[in-house]
Amino acid sequence: MSEPLSPAVPVRKRRRPPRPEAASEQPLAGQWFIGTVSADESGALVVQSGSLRLPATRAASCLLAPAAGDSVACLRAPPRDTWVLAVLQRDEGTPQVLRCDGDMRLEVRDGTLALDAARIELRTEVLDASARRSTLATDSADVVARQLSLVASRIKMVGALLSSVVDRVEHFGKSYLRHTDGMDKVSATHVEVQAQQLMRLEGEHALINGRELVKARGAQIHFG
Template identity: 45%
Template sequence: MSDSSSIAGQPARRGLPGGATPAQSCVGLVTGVAGRAFAIRSGGLEAVGRRAASCLLEPVAGDTVACLLVAPDELWVVAVLQREEGAAHLLRSEAPLKVEAPALSFEVSHLELRAARAEMAAGDAEFSCSRLRVVAGAIKLVGLALNSVFDRVTHFSKHHLRTTQGIDRVQATHLEIEAEQLLRLSGEHALINGDKLVKTRGGQIHFG
C-alpha cells in the first residue's frame, strides 16, 4: 500500500509545494485600532496587521485574535478568539455582502434596521404583530385588491379626495354626514327613499 493519503482522489503532498508562500500562525492581543490597521502584540512580536476577508467580526482593542504572519510586514487577522464579556460585536464587510441559504431566521428581543434605501421582493409575504406604527412623509399603495377588517377605524386628514370609476357603496346601521359650511350632493339622477319618514328642515327651502 502507498504511504500517501488522498483527498478527492488527489495524492497528498508532503512539505510545501514549489513556489508556495510560507506562513506562520500565532495568537496575539489587539492593542490598538487605527482605521483598517490593527496593532497586534504576540509575545515579543509587535506588528500592524489587517483584517482578513473571512474575518467579518470587527476586532477591537483588547481582543485575542488568531493571526497569520506571511512576511515580517504582512500580518493578517483571521479570527477573533476571545472578547470581554458584554462588549458589542460588529460584523463588517468592506465589499457588498450577500447571504444565500434555504432558510434564514432571526430571533432577537430588539431588531433595528437603518438604510438610506431599502427594497424587499417576495412572492408571498406575511407580517404579524400586536401593534404596528408607521411614520412616513408619503405612502403609496398599488395593487389589484385591498381587503381590510377592523373593529374600529378612525381617520383624520386636512384634505380627503377620493375617485371611484365604478360603484361606491356604503352600508351601515346608522350613517351621518355633517359639513360645517356646505353640503352638496349632485348627480344625473338623485333618489332619496325613506321607508317610514323623509324629513327636510331649514331656514329656507328652495326647489327648482
C-alpha cells in the first residue's frame, strides 16, 4: 500500500533585510506649531507657544520681518532649531517691514513692475538709475543738493517762468544765441562786455547816458 500523502506545507518567502542606506533616505522630522513673537533683552527673536519659550530664526523666505505681538507659523527641527516661516496675523498700526540680509534683486520678466502708494520714500547712500528712456510727470518738484552735475548732449527747457538764485553763474560755450520778445534788462553794479573782433549794438533808438562821464577811445572814431 502506498503511504498517505502529507498535507502541503506553505513555503514562506524570506524577507530581504533592509538596505543599510534606507534609514538615511527618510526625511528629517519636524514639528509645526503656532506662536507669538517676543524679544529677549538682547533683541533676539523669541517665539512663545504655550508654556514653551523658544529662540527662533527668521526663514529666508519670510521677507516680512516679525514684530513683537505677531502670530507666526513656525517649524521646529532637531536638535534645537526653530524657524519662523510666515507671519499669520499682526496688530493694526504695526509697520510692515520687508527685510532681507545681503544683496537683493527684484526681477520681473516680460512684464511691468508698478508701485502704487500714497507716498514713496527712498533712503540710501548711493542711488543708481539706468534707463533708455525716462519720463517724469508731476505738478511740483523740488531738488535739493549740495552739488548737482548735469551732463547731456542736448537740453531743452520750456516753461512760463524761470527763476534762479545763485552766488555765481558761469557759462562756457562755442556759441550763445538768445531771443527775447519783450524787455531784456540787466541790472548790476559793474557791467563789462568784451569782444575779440567785433562788438555791435543796433537799435531803432540808441541811448547812452553817463551821469558824470562818457568816454570813447579808438584809433578811428566815425559818427554818421
